[in-house]
Structures are given as structure tokens and as C-alpha cells.
Amino acid sequence: MASRKLQIPGGMQDTLPGECARKRQLEQLLRQLFTLEGYQEIETPILEFYDALDDRTYGFRPEHLWKTFDGQGRILAVRPDSTIPAARMAAGKLADSPLPLRLCYLQSATKLLTETSSLLCEETQAGVELMGEASPQADAEVIALAIHALRESGLKDFQIELGQAQFVTGFLQEAGLTQEQSAAVAAMTEQKSLLDMEHYLTDLGLAPDVIGRLMQLPRLYGDASVLEEAAKLTQHPLCQAAIENLHHIMAVLSEYGCADCISIDLGMAHQANYYSGTIFRGLVAELGQPLLSGGRYDRLMGRFGRDLPATGFALSMKLLMIALERQGASFKSPIPDIVLGFDAACIAQAIVYAMQQRQRGVSVAIMYGMNAEALRHRVSENLARSAVYITPDGLQQYGKAVF
Secondary structure, X not given: OHHHOXXXXXXXXXXXXXXXXXXXXXXXXXXXXXXXXXXXXXXXXXXXXXXXXXXOOOOEOHHHOOEEEOOOOOEEEEOOOOHHHHHHHHHOOOOOOOOOEEEEEXXXXXXXXXXXXXXXXXXXXXXXXXXXXXXXXXXXXXXXXXXXXXXXXXXXXXXXXXXXXXXXXXXXXXXXXXXXXXHHHHHHHHOOOHHHHHHHHHXXXXXXXXXXXXXXXXXXXXXXHHHHHHHHHOOOHHHHHHHHHHHHHHHHHHHOOOHHHEEEEOOOOOOOOOOOXXXXXXXXXXXXXXXXXXXXXXXXXXXXXXXXOEEEEEEEHHHHHHHHHHOOOOOOOOOOOEEEEEOHHHHHHHHHHHHHHHHOOOOEEEOOOOOHHHHHHHHHOOOOOEEEEEEOOEEEEEEOOOO
């Protein structure tokens, strides 16, 4: 027990002063960006009833959730994302609100570590949910907002991969695979595990032409020309509708000025099971995993008794911070505008001076028992912008003036 006093559980993280200050700046920037596009901020409880989250079709697997009990012995789960709680809220307390609903949030989410998940158990997510709109224009709005969020944060050279859950579904149905087989092939397609996929399909005893066709699925990624290539491989109605949907979305994204950072990946699948149409994720070379993901989830809301089309995304603030730092951003600890010292007899004057400066928006850190020389040293070490020492004869100032 004693050896863990200074440790934290795996997957959790502390946020140090410099990083925390930068994180708060980014959160405020994103909050303003979301608000300017008509999204209203919500907060949901960190604990939800386990029944609301545990669903193999539209929810999270039990092994992905942190669980506990309430005083009546009912199973509770720590919020693993904000989409399902937002859907619960939209179907309940916001049921009488006019559509469409534009909701946003900046709050934490916590999942158990798995072999395929992020190395983070807990993370702050910044995201939006657009509910009550089924059009490709709505998908494009959300994707464009995700791109604007990354751009405004200062991230460079990122890529948004765009896919369509219905294309994968139709492609695997056309091959005659069972639901279990389709899930296995979809997972290998997502990971681009071509060798494993070929062995698996061969072991199923499929005809060589079927195997050859299915092996094209992980290769359907690149620029918009992939859509034309995909259209030649399948006539399944779900696949054709998915391709047409992506064409519409790409056209609208061009109007937003966002098409330059979009690539297509028709083999994409998300860990969350509730996505039903367009899906996307944000990638950057400095990270080995997506820092942003989202998509359309038209069937999820019905689970809470209100059928509504919906789309949205969530951005990991921690992964965004890591990417920014690896691209050269510096997260220095904030320093006070003034460090303030005083002779023993001048504490009253020091308190009045500090309160006056703070009212003007100037930060003041009172340094008890520190002499003028020590204050000057803090300025020279860039631990403060300026130093003030109060004596019965008046003020002595060192460093850059801030008033």
C-alpha cells in the first residue's frame, strides 16, 4: 500500500500546471467554436445505470466499463463516452425541445483498458451531437466542425478518414457471411490485417473468387477516386447507397473548404457499436491512434424510446495535447504578473496593493518572508514578470512593468 502513495492507476493521468493552463485555453476556444455554430452545452452525470450502457448492439461490452453499485445494490457504470448519455437526455428531459437538437459537451469519459483501445482510461472529450437531422448536409456540418476544431487548436497536417458503416455491412452480406464471420472480417479489415484475413477466409472454405473480392475491402482507401473503384466491385443496395451518400458529403465539405484534408477508407469500423452510416476519425502522424472519431448513429436513440436520426463526434483533449506538443507546442507553467514582498510592518499595504492589482486583471502572488533580492531572483529566473517590494518608504519595482 505504501509503495503506491505517489502512484496513480494505469491509464489515468495527472495534468500539470502548464498543460492544464493550455488545456483550459483550448477548452474555452472549442466551447466558443461550438456555441457560435448553434450548439448548446450540456453536462451528464459521471455515473449512469449500467442497463443504459450495456448493449452488444448499440452500447459497450461489459469488459469495457468501470462498474460499481448504488445504495440499493443496482449496478452503475462510469460514463464511457458522452453520446449515449446525450441520447438518453434527448429522449427524456429534452423530449419536448424543438428539433434539431444541437448539443455539445466538454467532460470526462472513462473506459477500461483493452488490447485495442487507447492507453488512456480517462480523458476529457470535447464533442457535439446533432440530433433530428438525417441529411448528408448534417453529416458534412459535423465533419467540417471537427476539422475547424482541429485547425483552430493549432494542429497541423492532420487527416480526416471518412467511411460508411453500411458499405462494410452490404459488402459482407453480398459475400454470404454470417453475422459472426462478418464481425471477424470487419475487425481484420479495420486493422488492415491482410494476411490474417486471407487465412481466415481460406479456412472458411470460401470460393477463391469470393476471397479475392473480400480481400479488396481493406484496400479501399485513398482519395475520392476510391468511391468510383468501390462502385465497380459491388451492386449491393447498401453499398451503392453508401457510396452515393459519401459523394454528397464530399460535395458539401468542398463548400466548407475542408475537402483537402479528407481521405476515404471504406473498410473503417469504430469500436462503439452504435454507428449506422457515415463514420470518420481524425489522424495525425505524431500519434499512433485517432484523436477524434464520430459518425451517424440513427438507431441508437430508439433504444431510449425516441426515434431520431443523429450524428456527432468527440475529440480527446489529452491526445490533442500530446499531438500539439510533439509538433513543437510548449506548455510552460503560467507565471504571475507580479510577485509581491513586504517589510513585516507593511502587510496591510501589501494586501491592499494586491487586491487593487487583481481587480485590474493583474495576477499577484504574495511571497511571505521573501526579501527584495529573492524577488529579483525570481524575475531573473523567469518565474514572474515583475516584482514589487513594499517598505514604509514606498514601492520598489523590478523587472517589466505590468501596470
